[in-house]
Amino acid sequence: MKILSITPTYFPEVGGIESVVRELATRISENGTQVDVAHVSPKHTAFSVNRVDGIDVYCIPVSGNRLLGYARGFGELASGYDLLHVHDPQLMMLTGNVLLQCRRIPAILSTHGGFRHTRKLRAFKWVHEHFLMRPLLKHYKRVLAVSESDADYFGHFSRQVHKAENGIAYAKFQGGRTTGTPDPTRWIYWGRWSRNKRIDAVIDAVALARDSGIAIDLLIAGPDFDHLGESFKAKIESLRLGDSVRLHPYIEDDRLIAELQQRTVFITGSEYEGFGVGILEAMAAGKIVICRDMEPINGFVESGVNGYFLRFDGGAKDLEVVRRITSLDEGQCRTMSEAAQSTAKRYDWDSVARQFTEHYASALGRA
DSSP: OEEEEEEEOTTSSHHHHHHHHHHHHHHHHHTTEEEEEEEEEEEOOOOEEETTTTTTEEEEEEHHHHHEEEEEEHHHHHTOEEEEEEOOSSOOOOOOOHHHHHTTTTTEOOTTTTTOOTTTHHHHHHHHIIIIIHHTTTOEEEEEEHHHHHHHHHHHOOOOOEEEEOOOOOHHTTTTTTSOOOOEEEEEEEOOOOHHHHHHHHHHHHHHHHTOOOOOOEESSSSOTTTTTHHHHHHHHHTTTTTEEESSOOOOOOHHHHHHTOOOOOEOOOSOSSHHHHHHHHHTTTTTEESSHHHHHHGTOOTTEEEEEEOOOOOOOHHHHHHHTTTOHHHHHHHHHHHHHHHHTTTTTHHHHHHHHHHHHHHOOOO
């Protein structure tokens, strides 16, 4: 069985989709199925192929943008595969090229949360949802919803929806467990610097703590996807948090693991998560999670057990939660860390990848 995994983002870019595609390709290929990756993006200037982690990665240029465009050479590449696994949350450019260039090849879709999480292009999204969703989804043999909320939403437009939650590289992030005595005032955020992640709200939470006499040491790391770095620097300076917040625009795996070993808490102000890969990776590293109380992440983050919820509104209730977190003693930190790891273990790719193999076989009528 030859699978082509089609993605709008891939290594060295960092993000939830990149992580999922990379891990799936690597792990399923280990079991005798050939999985290659097509990274389809307007950022590519020419067609190329590279070998990454033992996987053939084809870089396919797009004339247009990430929503509308023509992927040159895509159909010819896809013709050599039995099944296409399309990672297309926008259900736009990638799906359009699948329909235009390789309609006869069986395909399945992973939803990755869709593109409901921002207010951009609201009129366009309304038209897309009301007139395009059903005919576009109809092409796919299976629509793999990465969460219960995705299953509910996409279930309104397709009868082929199956819940298929993503996984995490559990063993890799186990190396980031805290060494020495845990300190609940040492926090970290890593992941894309994009507007919906609300990193600005995380900085405000550190200011809230500082103004109440609580000193937080926060590291913010990851790629600056939405070019927000300068605004973060200005905010940190205006709030006089230079001694409390450090920015690292990109962080390599080895350095990340080393930093995780020195941190106890992972915090994200994200207003939307399709699945929450980064949060589960933090839990695999034994971090106590601070996040919003929202789906789907409140399905695995439990307040007072492996994490806490903030409103990120600067109010008295948030301050009360911050005080509770920073007052945790060593024993409480270790208990919550163990609970976080236990939760994350359920999403280990070692077991999750097998479920995707079953979906592949079913889509091809080989189950």
